[in-house]
Amino acid sequence: MRGLLAQRGYELELVPFGLDGNDFSEAERFERLRSGEWDVLATTLDGFARQGDPAIGAITALVDESAGADKLVAAPGIATINDLRGKRVAYSEGSVGEFFLYYALSLAGLGPGDVTLVARPTVAEAVAAYTSGEADAVSAWEPDVLAAEEQGAQVLIASDKLRAILDVLVTSRQSIESRPAAVQAFHEAWFEALKLMIDSPADAEQAIIEWGNTDWSLIAAPGDLTASLESLAQATLGANQIAFRSPDVLVSRIAQAQDVWRRAGQSVPEADLAQLIDGRFVAASAQDPGLFSTQPPANSSFLLTSRIDLPQLSQQEQQQTEAVVQLPIEKIDFEPDSLRLTEQAQRDLIEQVLPVLRSSTLYLKIEGSSAWPGPEGRFTAEEIRAFARDRATSVATFLSQQGINPNRFIIGTLEPKYPNSINEAELAQDRIVRFTLVTLPGR
Structure with missing residues (x-):
């Protein structure tokens, strides 16, 4: 990386955390970025989202997703x-x-x-x-x-099933505004180094070994680099180009991370989240065809810019799935005497269910439940069960319309707690849809 940047007329000073006394808290790292002492910081999207201040800088490239570690x-x-x-x-x-x-x-x-x-x-x-x-x-x-x-x-x-951790490059606001040519050169050198790592891993590995500090990099022998990348899904220049072309996905991920921090009692400043993203350097790098890798990365499962396609499970496999988490949303309302979701129900699904489906490789069990109004004999168990299944299917259809692969859905029903009830409060408790993220054994 240092040599590639030197070819473009700039010097690179690395600050490897945990090596040579480079021990900085997260707050100290972002403060050095804010002051302009550092130009670029390799960090996590959630860490930057917690800072939430455009004056610090902006995400200018995606590095990888944690994919199992x-x-x-x-x-x-x-x-x-x-x-x-x-x-x-x-x-x-x-x-x-x-x-x-x-x-x-x-x-x-x-x-x-x-x-x-x-x-x-x-x-x-x-x-x-x-x-x-x-x-x-x-x-x-x-x-x-x-x-x-x-x-x-x-x-x-x-993190192979739940891609919550996204590594990014955050560039100092001062550097973006006062040294854009140097920032552009850095990004081009970055993507050229990434291309070398993907297309010629043996050469990249040898360069890392020759750099030294093998106790820190853990790259000391042939094969170490590939092994270290197995649990990291790298973001190629192509993936970066897609992500920054439609930055709404990144904005959504930042908002989601901030919501997690706020729920945890952390203070997160209010800001225009779009100002935390700057795709100009990726866009300019993508003008050079020579910076695109020609081979897939060691782990090619980068999800942020991909449609998640999972195989449809057989009945036997569906019965073998294991619950990972039951989502807290259950109250899904439909229009009167209809299987059409209300606008509020649609918003709830978009805000509470879609984000986790788009950032995971889990299946979703959707179990519908229907009220069973009395008196006894008015409806049969089969009719109630069919209506409950229709409710679950309606929800699955809506999620499919939002781009989720229908193979990921397992449709089921729940037995009502209050069959043949004439008490509206009891009937209301049975009008639910339960959502459970599940996986096959061996997670």
């Missing part, structure tokens, strides 16, 4: 994220593991107040809190989290 694991007997209510959960304070925990809890309608938080300074100490019995679950990443799994912890959710 980050995990939320729990003791046997804790089967779903919902089961974490009242449990002790360890995490590394201020790390991406903290955000992954809050994000996972939010899917179940839970917040930090619904669990006992066990904060530790490092990920190793967070895992140790679990293995020593001080916590019932831990949000951590490989390789540290493997110690908990070796002691029997079960994976509730991992």
Whole structure:
């Protein structure tokens, strides 16, 4: 990267965190970016969303998605994220593991107040809190989290199925405004280095080894680079071009991350989120065909700019699925004497169900329930069950119209709690649709 930027007339000074005394808190990193002391910061979208200040800078490129390394694991007997209510959960304070925990809890309608938080300074100490019995679950990443799994912890959710963590490049506002040519040169060098890593991994690996600091990079022998990228879905220049061409997706992800932080009791400033994104440098880089990789990355499953196509499950596979989390939304209203969703129901689905479907590779079980008005004999069980299934199917149809692959839906029904009731309050309790994210065994 340094040589590629030098070819464009600029010098590169790297600040590898955790090496040579480069220990900076997240707040310190963003302050150096705000001041212009640093030009570019490699960080996470959720970390930048928490700052939420356009004066700091803007996201100018996407790096990768965590695709399996980050995990939320729990003791046997804790089967779903919902089961974490009242449990002790360890995490590394201020790390991406903290955000992954809050994000996972939010899917179940839970917040930090619904669990006992066990904060530790490092990920190793967070895992140790679990293995020593001080916590019932831990949000951590490989390789540290493997110690908990070796002691029997079960994976509730991992980032291969829930793409909550997106690594990005944030460029200083001062650099964008005062040195745009240098910023453009950096991005072109970045994408040329990425092309080398994807198209000629052996050459890229050798360059990293020759740089030294193998204890820090963990790239010391042939094959190490490819192995390290297996749990990272890299964002190619093509993926970046798509993402910044339609930045609404990125704006939505920032808003979603900020909502998670606010639910966790964190203060997030109000800002025009569109000002946190600047796609001009990606767009200019994409004018050079030579910067596009010609081969797929080691992990080609980058989801943000992709339609998630999963195979349809057989009846047997549907019966074998395991619940990951039951979503808190249940009240789905329909127009009177109709299977047409109300406008409020449509908004609720768009805001509460679509985001997780678009950032995960999980299936969605949709179970409809219908009220069973009395007196006895007015309706048969088969008629009520058919109407309940129609309600679930109507919801699935709406989600499909929003671009979700219908193969991801498992349609089912729930038996009403109050059959043949003439009490409207009881009947209202049976007019629900239950949403459960599920996966095949082996998560």
